[in-house]
Amino acid sequence: MIITVQIFLLMMVLAGVGIILFTRNIVHAAYALCLTLLGIAGVYVLVMSELLAVVQIMLYAGGVVILLAFGVMMTNRLRGEKVLSGSNNKWIGRIISVGVFAGLCYLISISPFQTTSVEKNEDQIAQIGVSFLTDHIVAFELIAFVLLVALVGAAYLAKNAADE
Amino acid sequence: MIQISGFGTVLLFIVGGIGFLMITLLVGKLLRPNNPTTEKQTTYESGEEPSGTAWGQFNVRFYIVALIFLLFEAELIFLFPWATVFGDEQLIAESDGLWAQFSMIETFIFIGILLVGLAYVWSKGMLEWVRPKPKASDFKSRIPESAYKDFK
Numbered sequence: 001m002i003i004t005v006q007i008f009l010l011m012m013v014l015a016g017v018g019i020i021l022f023t024r025n026i027v028h029a030a031y032a033l034c035l036t037l038l039g040i041a042g043v044y045v046l047v048m049s050e051l052l053a054v055v056q057i058m059l060y061a062g063g064v065v066i067l068l069a070f071g072v073m074m075t076n077r078l079r080g081e082k083v084l085s086g087s088n089n090k091w092i093g094r095i096i097s098v099g100v101f102a103g104l105c106y107l108i109s110i111s112p113f114q115t116t117s118v119e120k121n122e123d124q125i126a127q128i129g130v131s132f133l134t135d136h137i138v139a140f141e142l143i144a145f146v147l148l149v150a151l152v153g154a155a156y157l158a159k160n161a162a163d164e
Numbered sequence: 165m166i167q168i169s170g171f172g173t174v175l176l177f178i179v180g181g182i183g184f185l186m187i188t189l190l191v192g193k194l195l196r197p198n199n200p201t202t203e204k205q206t207t208y209e210s211g212e213e214p215s216g217t218a219w220g221q222f223n224v225r226f227y228i229v230a231l232i233f234l235l236f237e238a239e240l241i242f243l244f245p246w247a248t249v250f251g252d253e254q255l256i257a258e259s260d261g262l263w264a265q266f267s268m269i270e271t272f273i274f275i276g277i278l279l280v281g282l283a284y285v286w287s288k289g290m291l292e293w294v295r296p297k298p299k300a301s302d303f304k305s306r307i308p309e310s311a312y313k314d315f316k
Contacts, residue, residue: 005175045171053171055241063234070227129245130255133267140270143242144277151235151281155290158231162224 006046012039024084030068037061051125228290239278246271 016036020029037060044053087093132140207214249255250267259266285291 058237058241063237067230067234070230074224074227125245126248129249132245133270137270141273144274147235147239148277148281152284154231155228155285158228159290
């Protein structure tokens, strides 16, 4: 059963990535990105990280993809035509991406990941909540400041770009 | 066999939903007659003639609102773990109610800091929606107003 789910998620992620790589229509690429991110959320569930899975679905599949779609929808060169991406610098792009892939593979292979099975933790989210309010209270409040800075900065930049 | 809590059900729903949709569409494709005409292939058959495409340019306001939404969604994520524990009876009993007060105050500070951001975007008018401005026409009719009264 679990292996079926793993294969299903792998296919989901790879299908999304494949569409993103080979489609020239940016809107289709955004939808495919949504598929990939949902697949990654499934992977988080499989490795017992439920909060991360929820974050992945809400923030990435729900938020970032919408932001991307809006970004495509309001591009200036869109005048009743489909937005197609060109492909430039193909060989440099291929070399860089293969290099990054090889580097990541090397990093993953030398990293001391924990390979023993993890015990399922029933109230993982509650434990995170307790640690937010006890050991990591400063970090918890600092997060609010970081979010505030990000909000004001993003809104300011977007407003300026909109007024131009 | 690992137990994946309620997420197995979620996956079952996703697979079931996709499966039902696929089967329905496939059955429809097999059963229906395929006889397309130009009339049938218009966006609204026997309706409004569409002009241009649906891929128009959206207002940039959508983007700003989506950005603000994303930031507040990130805030919401951090409130999830808090929401599961702030009313924990055992923790409150162990700390003589101090836990409840502390967690409430800390979280109100957390939300309060973000509210400053909300006040900022609100005061800068970023939440205001664009309304179409009614344009007064400067067209002057050569037919005098009295003519309408005569022919009433």
